[in-house]
Amino acid sequence: MTLFKQNLRLISFALTTSLALLTNHTAHAGGPLEVCQSGVPYLWPNGGQNVPFNPDQGALGILDSTAAVQAVTDSFQAWEDVTTASISYSNQGQLPVDVDVTNFTPYLQAAGPDGVSAIVFDDTGEIFDLLFGAGSGILGFASPEFLDEPSCTILEGFSFLNGPAISSIDGLLNLMVHEFGHYSNLAHTEVNGQVYGDSDTTGAGTDDTTFGPPPSPLDPGFDVIETMYPFLFSDIDQVSRTPHADDIAALSRMYPEASFANTGTISGTILLGDSKLTGINVIARNLSDPFADAVSAISSDFTRDYSQGDAITGTYTLTGLTPGEDYAVYVNGLLSGNDRFSTPGATLPGPEEYYNGANESGNGLTDLPGDFTPITAVAGSPITGVDILFNLPVPGQPLNTGDDGNVAIPLPFEFCVAGEPYSVAYINGNGFVTFGSADDAFGNFIETEASFLSGPPRIAAFWDDLSPNIAGTVSYDASAHTFSVTWDGVPEYGITDGTSSNTFSIEIRDNSFLCTDSFPYHGYWASILRSEVKITHGDMTATDGLVGVSSGIAATSQFETESDLSAVNGYGLFGKVQLLTEAAQYELFSDPDVFDLANGKTKFIGVGLGYTDRYERNHRSHQRNNSLETASKIALPFDSIDTFRDFTALAPTGEDVDFYLIDSPLAAGSTLVSEIVTGQIDSVMGLYHCKNIKVENKRYGKHHSRYHRHKPRCDAEQAELIASNDDSNGLLSKIQVEIPEDGYYAIAISYFGDTDFDGEDPGQGAALDGGRYVLDAFVIEGSILTLGDEDATEIDLGFDFTFQGQSYDTVFVNSNGFLTFGSGAPNDFSPSATTLELGAPRIAPLWADLNPSEAGLVVSSLNNGSSKTVSFLAVPRFSLFGGAGPNTFAVTLSADNSIAFAYDAITSPSGLTGVAEGNSATATPVDLSAAAPLSATDSPYELFSTPTNLFDLENSALQFTP
Structure with a gap:
């Protein structure tokens, strides 16, 4: 049995005046929260009969304990009352304790199945404040907790409810019914909620009178707000707790009673050209009762694969339809935000549009978005093939990118980037094209290196804040083997007087063979001899922007630096910019680096070639490093920044684990720091103590008899997992471990959920379970x-x-870059001569307002009886918004009473450096960079301040004699 602990992945929302927010760790729409296999969701066993729950002992806001338990029972009953679903629920007794902020962890992060499915009452709100911050607006969360992969069944669930956040019994009941839907493995849904939350009267955005005005949600006779909508409308919560037709259909599809087979079903695929699209909301409305009788689904909601080869990708199924009634089926934008749904929400590639029967096509001239063909639901007879094809713009005609918007265009061939094929190009008005997904984030008009490297694969012809909605055009053209996009006469944003005009284009060539050949280097020379991407610049008035090609977060290290493209172009490898060894090549133009590529061409090669994870194969055994026994050996310090030599990745997605054996024993008392510093995976990291090392003697050379090689191997049966980490660095992982005893150690890296590092646990799907990561490891x-x-x-x-x-035999290390004797001075964040003289005896290599809690390390060397070194490694200054530069320096105290300062990179322009007797003794101001020798008894110091006397000791050393 493979058990999977469902970690808490909570989506944080802000509370508004009119609606509050409900959440679970992740969410789909109109489908299951957790999918076991493609087309098969995780389900409570036996058709959902007697699903267990264990309510808390305490109160819940306005409800005492008895009333809270009754409310839980009534809320589960709301789902049990669905006549077309077989699910039922059973109270298995209250929790053994009254759960509060002091003891909630075992119910949030249980180590394994414990026979408890906790319904936790956060009576004071302190648990939610601790998890999300005070006033977060999060009302509750719930989900299946432990899953059995072989049988695709749910073993246990959990839910946390925020009592003080809701002041009415109706609101609390609505909250519970919503969260217990998640508990049953239902996802978020969106069919009517957006009508009231976002004022889209039809939900289709194409014909304001198609369905007439919606009924008032304040009328108890109209149950129009779906329970699984991710927001709670505080002014109408008295009616929205009853499962809506959409909720009923979703529950009944997973736990069907026999009578559910007598309802109608409509299914199909959402397409852009020949590409199947994921994350498109599909709604069916009964023409005679369009708001009460409406159901929804999101394309690909019953799979985690999302690849074009998966049979479920792009498909939707609408169930629970009333037989004999006519329905309009249409695609609808997720108005509440794509981050509410774990099925990756997609930007609609065109206008919201209806299924139009025989006229349904990708031709917008004959298939008008607002026209639809009604579909009559038939009892027990599914209607299939109701495919919706987004209308395609005509080549050569202006694209409606708007300001900062995207238009999706299917490619006439698969275009390969870093070994991955893409069939759709997302054209953005701001001068770039992305693959895999659109860059629709707020701020996509700001060209940054970080977004370029950590976003989707991107070709930036001239990424800048442009306004094709004001003037100029963006268009595309295509042939059997080429695809091009042209920005013609497009001005920069904010310049409307006609003085700004920029013309440039992208042409990509068919390189699909690079993604299909079984031999990884077949086609290598062909890719060198033929340009895969050509960027052409015509007349340009803009002087700042970004030009280049990025393989995206799945392949870049995110440490790539810009190149001078004008120097490379025409003089590089075959006169072309190469991505054979680099996952990104680009130049960011800004004052004083003014754009210099006008009226020229820049060609890129190697764009389609994938990068090889050399650590996946040991040098001679040709075994993957997916076990402790076959761990790849690394020497410390180690990092995998170099794309060509040290590319590291989890591949295939959701099936790979990487192990690295440190090739030399580590000493007890030393500290290992191992961190995934960049990557797209939601990683888990472990450290194993290899208590038994197997040494293999290998003979190789002529006749396999002349040379011997000793190869240490970690004995997996004796190895002990001594540390693990999930998310100390965002989605990424970091371990800082003091080595307990001398010996060999191995680092393990996997995806979230695989806490036993066997690579067999279900993850969260692409892209969180695979792709490149950069590992940085060193010993202190x-x-x-x-x-x-x-x-x-x-x-x-x-x-x-x-x-x-x-x-003294002890010293105080202060976070602000100094040492004191006798007592600490933690609040001395503002250096001054007065504080230096009046305070405790002090040694200050760099006294400034530093913040090691944000980043960097402070390290104390091992005791050796002769010296002690305290090192500040890449510690930034305090900043309200973070992101301050690193400062690296060290101070060494020796048994001969001498003091040494050593400086590496310093970004702080100000601070105080020196030593002082303190306790009101006078200190001596000096120019430390010029003074020599220095005596500690003189209490010498220098106060660096801006702009008159900037810190000038970077990459230098100072010595103080006693």
């Missing part, structure tokens, strides 16, 4: 000091150190 001969902002900690020196006539 010392201990990491955990320091917050404005913090101090006392450490043992291991010897007696005399400073200013006093002997």
Whole structure:
């Protein structure tokens, strides 16, 4: 049995005046939360009979314990009352404790199935405040907790309810019914909620009178708000807790009673050209009762594959339709936001449009978006093939990108980027094309290196804030082997007087063979000899922008730096810019680097070639590094930034685990730091102590007898997992471990959910379960000091150190870049000569307002009886918004009472450096970069301040004699 702990992945929303927000860890629309196999969801066993739940002992906001338990029972009953579903629920007894902020963790992160399916009452709201922050607006969350993969069944579930967030019994009941839908494995849905939340009267956006005005949700006779809509409307919660037709259909599809077979079903595929689209909301409305009798589904909601080869990708199924009634079926934008749904929400590639029967096509001239053909539901007889094809713009005609918008165009061939095929190009008015998904994020008009490297694969002809909606045109053209996009006379945003005009284009060539050949380097020379991407610039008035090609987050290290494209173009490899060894090549133009590619061409090669994870195969055994026994050996320090030599990835998605054996023993007391610093995967990292090392003697060379090679192997049966981490760095992982004993150690990397590192647990689907990651690992001969902002900690020196006539065997390390004796000074974040003289005895290599709690490390060296070094490694200054530059420096105290400062990269322009007796003794201001020798007894210091005296000791060293 493979057990999977469903981690808490909570979507954070802001509370508004008119509606509150309900959430679960992730959500689909009109389908299951958790899919086991393509087309098969996880289900509670036995048709959902007697689904267990265990309510809390305490109160819940306005409800005492008895009333809260009754409300839970009544809310589960709302789902049990669905006559076409077989599901039922059973109270298995209250939890053994009254759960609150002091003891909730075992119910949120249980180590394994424990026979408890907790319904936790957060009576005070403190649990939600701790998890999400005070005033977050999160009302509750729920989901299946433990899943059995072989049988695709749910073993246990859980739910947390925020009592103080709702002040009415109706609101609490609505919250519970919604969350217990998630508990049953129902996802979010969106069929009528957006009509009231976003004022789209039809939900189709094409014909305001198609369905007439919606009924008032305040009328109890009209149950029009679906229970699984991700928002709670506070002013109408008295009617929305009863499952709507859409909720009933979704539940009955997964837990059907025999009578459900007598309802109608409509299914089909959502297409753009020949490409099947994921994340498109599809709604069917009964023409005679369009709001009460309406159901929805999202394309691909019953799969996690989303690839074109998966049979479920792009498909939708609408169930529970009333036999004999006529329905209009149409695609609808997810108005509440794509981040509400774990089926990746897609930007509609064209206008919202209806299924139009025999006229349904991709031709917008004959298939008008607002025209529809009614479909009559038939009892027990599914209607299939109701495919909706988005209308395609005509080649050469202006595309309606609007300001900062995208238009999706199917390619006449598969275009390969870093070994992955793409069949759709997303053309953005701001001068770029993306593949795989549109860049529809707010701020896509700002050209940044970070977005270029960490977003989808992108070709930027001239990425800038452009306005084709004001002037100029964007158009495309296509042939059997080429596809081109042209921005003609497009001005920069904000310049409307006709003085701004920019003309440029992208041409891509068919390189699909690079994605299909079984031999990875077949076609290598063909890719070198033929340009795959050509960017042409005509007359340009803009001087700032970004030009280049990026393989996207699945392939870049995100450490790629810009090149001078004008220098490379015409003089590089065959006069072309190469992506053979780099996952991105680009130039960011800004003052004083003014755009210099006008009226020229830049060609790119190697765009389609995939990169090889050399660590997936050991040098001679040709075994993957997916077990401790076959772990690839690495030497510390190690990083996999280099795309060509050290590309590391989890592949195939959801099936790979990587192990790295550190090739030399680590010493007890040293600290290993291992971190995934970039990547798209939601990673899990582990550290194994290889308590038993197998040494294999390999003979190789002529006749396999002349040379011997010792190959250490980790004995998996004896290895112990001593540390693991899921998300200490966003979705990424980081381990800082003090080594408990001398020996060999191995690092394990997998995807979220695979906490036992066997690569067999279900993950979250692409792209979170696979793709490139950059691993950084190094060992510190010392201990990491955990320091917050404005913090101090006392450490043992291991010897007696005399400073200013006093002997000390301990010292306080202060987070703001200095040491003090006798006591810490954590709140001294503003350096001054007065504080230096009046405070405790102080040694300050860089006294500034530093914040090691944000980034970087503070390290204390191991005690050796002769010296102690404290190192600040890449520690930034405090900043309200983060992102301040790193500062690296160290101070060493020696048993001969001398003091040494050493500086590496320093970004802080100001601070104080020096030593002082303190306790009101006078200190001496000096120019430290010019003064030599330096005596600690003189209390020398220098105060660096802007703009008159900037810090000037970077990459230098200072020595103070006693």
